[in-house]
Every structure is written in C-alpha cells, then in structure tokens.
Amino acid sequence: MLPSNKRTKTGVLRHRGPQWGAASAALAGLLLATTGCGSDQAVPESAAPPVPEDLECFSGSLTGAGSSAQENAMTTWIAGYQSACEDSRVYYNSIGSGGGRSQFIDGAVAFAGTDAAMDPEENADARERCGGSNVLNLPAYVVPIAVVYKLEGVESLNLPPETLAKIFNQEITRWNDPEIAEANPDADLPDMRITPVNRSDDSGTTENFTNYLNAVAPEAWPHEPSGQWPIVPIESAQGSSGIADTVGRAQGSISYVEMSHAHGLPKANIGVGGEFVEISSEAAAQVVANSPQREENASEYDLALDLEYDTTEAGSYPLVLVSYEVVCQDYPDDSQAEKVKAFLRYVVSPEGQSAASEETGSAPVNDDLRAKLLESISAIS
Structure with missing residues (x-):
C-alpha cells in the first residue's frame, strides 16, 4: 500500500511517508524494458529507492530524452519517484545527448539529459520553445x-x-x-x-x-x-x-x-x-569541485561548468562526465513547469543522488552545488 498524498496550494502533490530501501540491479529490469524509461507497473516498495519525506508529487506525465550515460541513473530516479507518487509518470528516452537537445529545442520533451551543456547558439534556438526565456543547464549527474x-x-x-x-x-x-x-x-x-x-x-x-x-x-x-x-x-x-x-x-x-x-x-x-x-x-x-562555472552562461541560474580536464592535482581523475538536465527558466505551460520542478527536486536531493550513486558509481553532488541547484530549480516558472 503506497503512502497517502496531500495536495498543496500549488496543485502539486506533496508526499509524506517512510523511505524505502536502496535500489537494486533487479529494479532496472523491472522498470526498463527498452531504451525509454517510464512504466505503468507499480514497483514493489521493498525494491524502490529512498525518497525524501517532503517529496513533491504531480499528477500526469512528464517526458524527457537524451543522454544514454544517464540511462541507469534515470531508471533509478524514475523508480523512486513513481513508487512514491502513484499518479505520476515520468518517461525518458535515452537517444543520446544530441538527440535530446534537439527534441528539447523542438518542444517535443519537457527536459533533456545531456553530457554537454547547451551552448549559446542552442540556447538562442531554444528561446522560442521556452517562451522567450533562457535555458538552464543543471549538473545533476557526475560520473567518470x-x-x-x-x-x-x-x-x-x-x-x-x-x-x-x-x-x-x-x-x-x-x-x-x-x-x-x-x-x-x-x-x-x-x-x-x-x-x-x-x-x-x-x-x-x-x-x-x-x-x-x-x-x-x-x-x-x-x-x-x-x-x-x-x-x-x-x-x-x-x-x-x-x-x-x-x-x-x-x-x-x-x-x-x-x-x-x-x-x-x-x-x-x-x-x-x-x-x-x-x-x-x-x-x-575532486575535479568537479575545483571547476568554475562557464563564463558564457546566459543566466545566474545556469550552472554549466568549465571542467579542468588538464588538472595535475594528485588523486584527481580528470576524464569526467558531468551530465546536465536542460530545462527552461520559464515554461509557456505552468503545469509543465511544476512537474519539472517536482521531479528535479527529487533528482538532486540527497536521497536521489545516493540512490543513483549506489546503482551507477556516480559521485553525489556536494552540499554547495545542491544548494545552487535547488535555487535554480526554484527559479523555474
């Protein structure tokens, strides 16, 4: 029996209930039958990743596409979110970063996963689908x-x-x-x-x-x-x-x-x-923590990084991938904005990052970066 959900004034459901055990490899098989993620089948509570007690849920569906590097992490995030939010459906098609960015610019998906942040030219192309606003690159997945x-x-x-x-x-x-x-x-x-x-x-x-x-x-x-x-x-x-x-x-x-x-x-x-x-x-x-934000970022809420691949710092592994969730700062559709915000708050939460790390070997974002990510997610409207 899933925990009850409570609707907030914003129309987003806020979940309150217990956390579950860590994700497992078997979970990926339950949830991911093809390259796309998302399922209409309930995931057993005993297998579902943990979620925050104040998790926000939405009613309906949310679609994303892009990075195949994120595929296993996204499977885990979707499993945790859908297990706690029985009226929510998240779908992610791991077609590659370039395909994800293209589908986002075309308005075919609400968010894109990409292992390379959108550049200024792509940002300009995406402004129309984003109601005239800028694109935000949110580094949510760090893995060598x-x-x-x-x-x-x-x-x-x-x-x-x-x-x-x-x-x-x-x-x-x-x-x-x-x-x-x-x-x-x-x-x-x-x-x-x-x-x-x-x-x-x-x-x-x-x-x-x-x-x-x-x-x-x-x-x-x-x-x-x-x-x-x-x-x-x-x-x-x-x-x-x-x-x-x-x-x-x-x-x-x-x-x-x-x-x-x-x-x-x-x-x-x-x-x-x-x-x-x-x-x-x-x-x-260690490499990500020492890398500054990209100078050409179009907004204070755009968190694309300028990675220091040529570091010589002892113990660093500079062949690193920072995978981003690409979103609009302002969506033409209020409902879509609220769905994106609710799901991404789980993705960057300590529980979401820990679940992905256990499944993939990724490095959870540190507290400083998480604070910046939550500030950027809150700026989505």
Whole structure:
C-alpha cells in the first residue's frame, strides 16, 4: 500500500511517508524494458529507492530524452519517484545527448539529459520553445568516463594522456607498441592490432572525451572537441550500451564509456601529473569541485561548468562526465513547469543522488552545488 498524498496550494502533490530501501540491479529490469524509461507497473516498495519525506508529487506525465550515460541513473530516479507518487509518470528516452537537445529545442520533451551543456547558439534556438526565456543547464549527474578494453592476459593497464590520444587518433596501432610497453613494464602485451571503438551517434560522452584529449594532449589530438567523432572510425557503436557490448565481444578493442555501462570490463588507469590514477567517483568529484562555472552562461541560474580536464592535482581523475538536465527558466505551460520542478527536486536531493550513486558509481553532488541547484530549480516558472 503506497503512502497517502496531500495536495498543496500549488496543485502539486506533496508526499509524506517512510523511505524505502536502496535500489537494486533487479529494479532496472523491472522498470526498463527498452531504451525509454517510464512504466505503468507499480514497483514493489521493498525494491524502490529512498525518497525524501517532503517529496513533491504531480499528477500526469512528464517526458524527457537524451543522454544514454544517464540511462541507469534515470531508471533509478524514475523508480523512486513513481513508487512514491502513484499518479505520476515520468518517461525518458535515452537517444543520446544530441538527440535530446534537439527534441528539447523542438518542444517535443519537457527536459533533456545531456553530457554537454547547451551552448549559446542552442540556447538562442531554444528561446522560442521556452517562451522567450533562457535555458538552464543543471549538473545533476557526475560520473567518470572509463577507458575500457578487452585484452586477454592484461588485467591492469596504464595509459599516459599522449599515448591514449595517439591510440584514438590511430597513430599507435599495435598493443605492444613501445609507448604502451614503457608505461606497463610488467604487462605481457601481445603483438595484436588495436581496435579503437567510438560512438557512432552525436554523443555528449564523445564531446567530454574529445575535450579531455584536446586539453591534455593537443599535439597528439589536434581535433576540435565535438559530439561527433572527428575521424573515419575503425569500429563504432551507438549508445553507451552499444559501446560496452562491442568491446566485450572484440579482442584487442578499446573505447570510452560512462562508468555504469562498463559491464565488468577492465578499466585503464589514466596518467595525471607523475602518477597513474585509478577510476573512481571520488577522484572524479575532486575535479568537479575545483571547476568554475562557464563564463558564457546566459543566466545566474545556469550552472554549466568549465571542467579542468588538464588538472595535475594528485588523486584527481580528470576524464569526467558531468551530465546536465536542460530545462527552461520559464515554461509557456505552468503545469509543465511544476512537474519539472517536482521531479528535479527529487533528482538532486540527497536521497536521489545516493540512490543513483549506489546503482551507477556516480559521485553525489556536494552540499554547495545542491544548494545552487535547488535555487535554480526554484527559479523555474
């Protein structure tokens, strides 16, 4: 039996009741049968993620689309929200960041998930659908990007930034190349062709990865950062799940993927300063905490960050993905604005962030960033 809901003066339902246990992998199977999220089936209370006691619920449906890196986190958030809010339905289609931004600009969805904040040109395109107001980029999901590989007999792999860039620029083509061997003196590297795998779709993960390569090894990676892969690929796959599946099947392959989609594949250690840093949410969070807000943000409530990919701070893992929820500051429809605000307040809550972290290995936003996020969400009208 779900807890009762109480309607507030704003017309948004406010949930008051107990919290539930942590999300589980089985929950994702219950809620996500396809690439889209959202379900008409009730999720058992024993499996549902925790929710705040003052959770706000809405009646009706809310639609979003975009980042496949957010797919597992969004599954968890939707499960927690819908379990507590029996009259609410949230749908999210993980079509990739570029597709999500396009659908948002076209007015097809109420919010977009994207691993690259909307740029000023996209903001200008979205002003009409936002009733003349600006777009807000809200960093709600922070997770490292894993460099995954499949190489029999090699359990651990160190990759300096320049070496990594040359691999993906197809300059280093064999696994026993001297540059790789120098960084891995104890590894039995085979004389095997390297198969770099990139995203085939317009991808925020690709944009973050190419931003990183361009920042840390500009001579080895002379291409402008982009969500579209800049050179003719050797192998490509669509979406985060497609990348993981392709690498998992192909001996000698290497790619980049949001950590929760790594699916047990080995992950390379990345060179930072004079050390090699193992991937972790804590090491990624360290980079985000030290990164300033983007100078060209169009509103004080736009929280897009300028990530310091080239940090040399000890213990930092700079190959990080900050995934945003993109919303209008002002919606033409009051009801849509209230639904977006209610759902996003749960997403950034300690309970929502903790649930996503347990499922995906993401780094929960810290208290300072949460306060800014709640201020921006409150500014939505």
